Amino acid sequence: MLTQAWGWPWIFHAVALGAVLVLAAVAALVPRTAGREAGRFDLLGTATVTLALTCLVWSLTTARGAGWSDGRVLGALGAAAALLAAFAVIERRRPDALIPPRLFTTGQVAAGNLLMALLGSVWIALFYFLPLYQQQVLGSSPLATGAGQLPLAGANMLGATLAPRISRRIGGPAAVTAALLTEAAGLMWLSRISADGSYLADLLGPSILIGLGLSIAFVQLTALAVDGVPREDAGLAGGLVNTTRQVGGAIGLAALATLAGSVTAHASTRRPPPEALTAGYRTVFAVAAAVLLATALLALLLTRRTSRRTATTPTGPASDPQPA
Structure with a gap:
């Protein structure tokens, strides 16, 4: 709505205003920690x-x-x-x-952050290229584009709600792998888009698959990254995995945008602009699906290996897993 009414710069103005309000609320409402040395920044x-x-x-x-x-x-x-x-x-x-380096020697922090970085590398790119396809190729307005992503958001919320139940039923490693494969299937479906496509035929189905897989993977990988971490490092581990997701997203978006631009530039020499743009977007979605397939295989390997190591390593009170 902001983009439709006042232009895309207002997205960033709104985020900046929200950040200021959050900082003010934290300063006013969050109590200082008493009885513990804070340490130097x-x-x-x-x-x-x-x-x-x-x-x-x-x-x-x-x-x-x-x-x-x-x-x-x-x-x-x-x-x-x-x-x-x-x-x-x-x-x-x-x-x-x-x-602190010690953080990566506890629990499954290293595995969780590596997998989250790979997931993040395609997560932000999805929400960058999907609206571009809707607006630049299909001709949708900013408002219609945003409304068209509501099914993805709804599937995302549903997946986040179901994630703990799925994990209890089939186990965390299987839930992570299944979620990544589900999202990969949605991205592979998106790699078949065409310049004369439509929202219902080309975007609705894969959006629902991606929303379900993405949310379940986020929940499970976050839990994986903080599982087995001592209580005093739990906040640090939680902050690290969220940062890893954003950093992976920035690097992945930069790489995939370069790839899409190269494919589009090459295709534009022999195709009209909508088809050239679509060729770049299709390539990005296919590569993103391949990254998630590799991440799913890596998740299966790492979670089984770390689970076996955790099961054979005695743990004391300081290393008891904390609830995610």
Whole structure:
């Protein structure tokens, strides 16, 4: 509605206003923690990892126009690698690290974050390319495009509600794998879109599949990433897996946007613009489905391996799993 009435910049104005309101509410309503040393803020680690990710995303997005051999792209990739290595060294040496290395030795934190990063790499891209197809190819208005994604949102809420019940019935590893395969099926269905398609024939069915799979996968992978983490690190583990999802999404969107642009540019030499755009979108959806298929196989492997290791490792009170 904001885009239809006042233009797309108002999306960001609204988000900024909401963030200000949340910050004000936190300052006014959330009590300070008493009786515990807060520790120092890891400014050096925060700055290093932020610069590293900025260089990485910038290089991926710039490579589309400048080419992979461009000196700026190669320099940014090299800087990202050097900064990430420096971040790893910094975190090992700081007593109040932003991401303490010990966190990855407990529970299934490493497995959960890796799988969430892969899921995030296609999650944000989906909500970027799907509206572009609806508006640029099918000719839908911003308001009609948003309304067309309501079934996906409804399926998302339904999946989040059913996720704990599904996990209890078939187990967490099987639930994660099934959810990822369901979303992959929806994306593969989207990879068959055409320039003269329609919402009912091409988008409604895959949207419902994607919504169900996405929400169940999010719930299960979040639970996986905090399972077995000591109580004092539970908040850190929960924040980390959400950050991993966003970082994976930024990197994945940059890479997939570069891929879509390249395919569209190549197709535009012999096809009209709607068909060239559709070719790029189809390629992105197919690659996203392949990423999720690989993630599902990796989830099956990692969750079984970590489950066996957890079952054979004695745990004390400090390592008892906390409820997700």
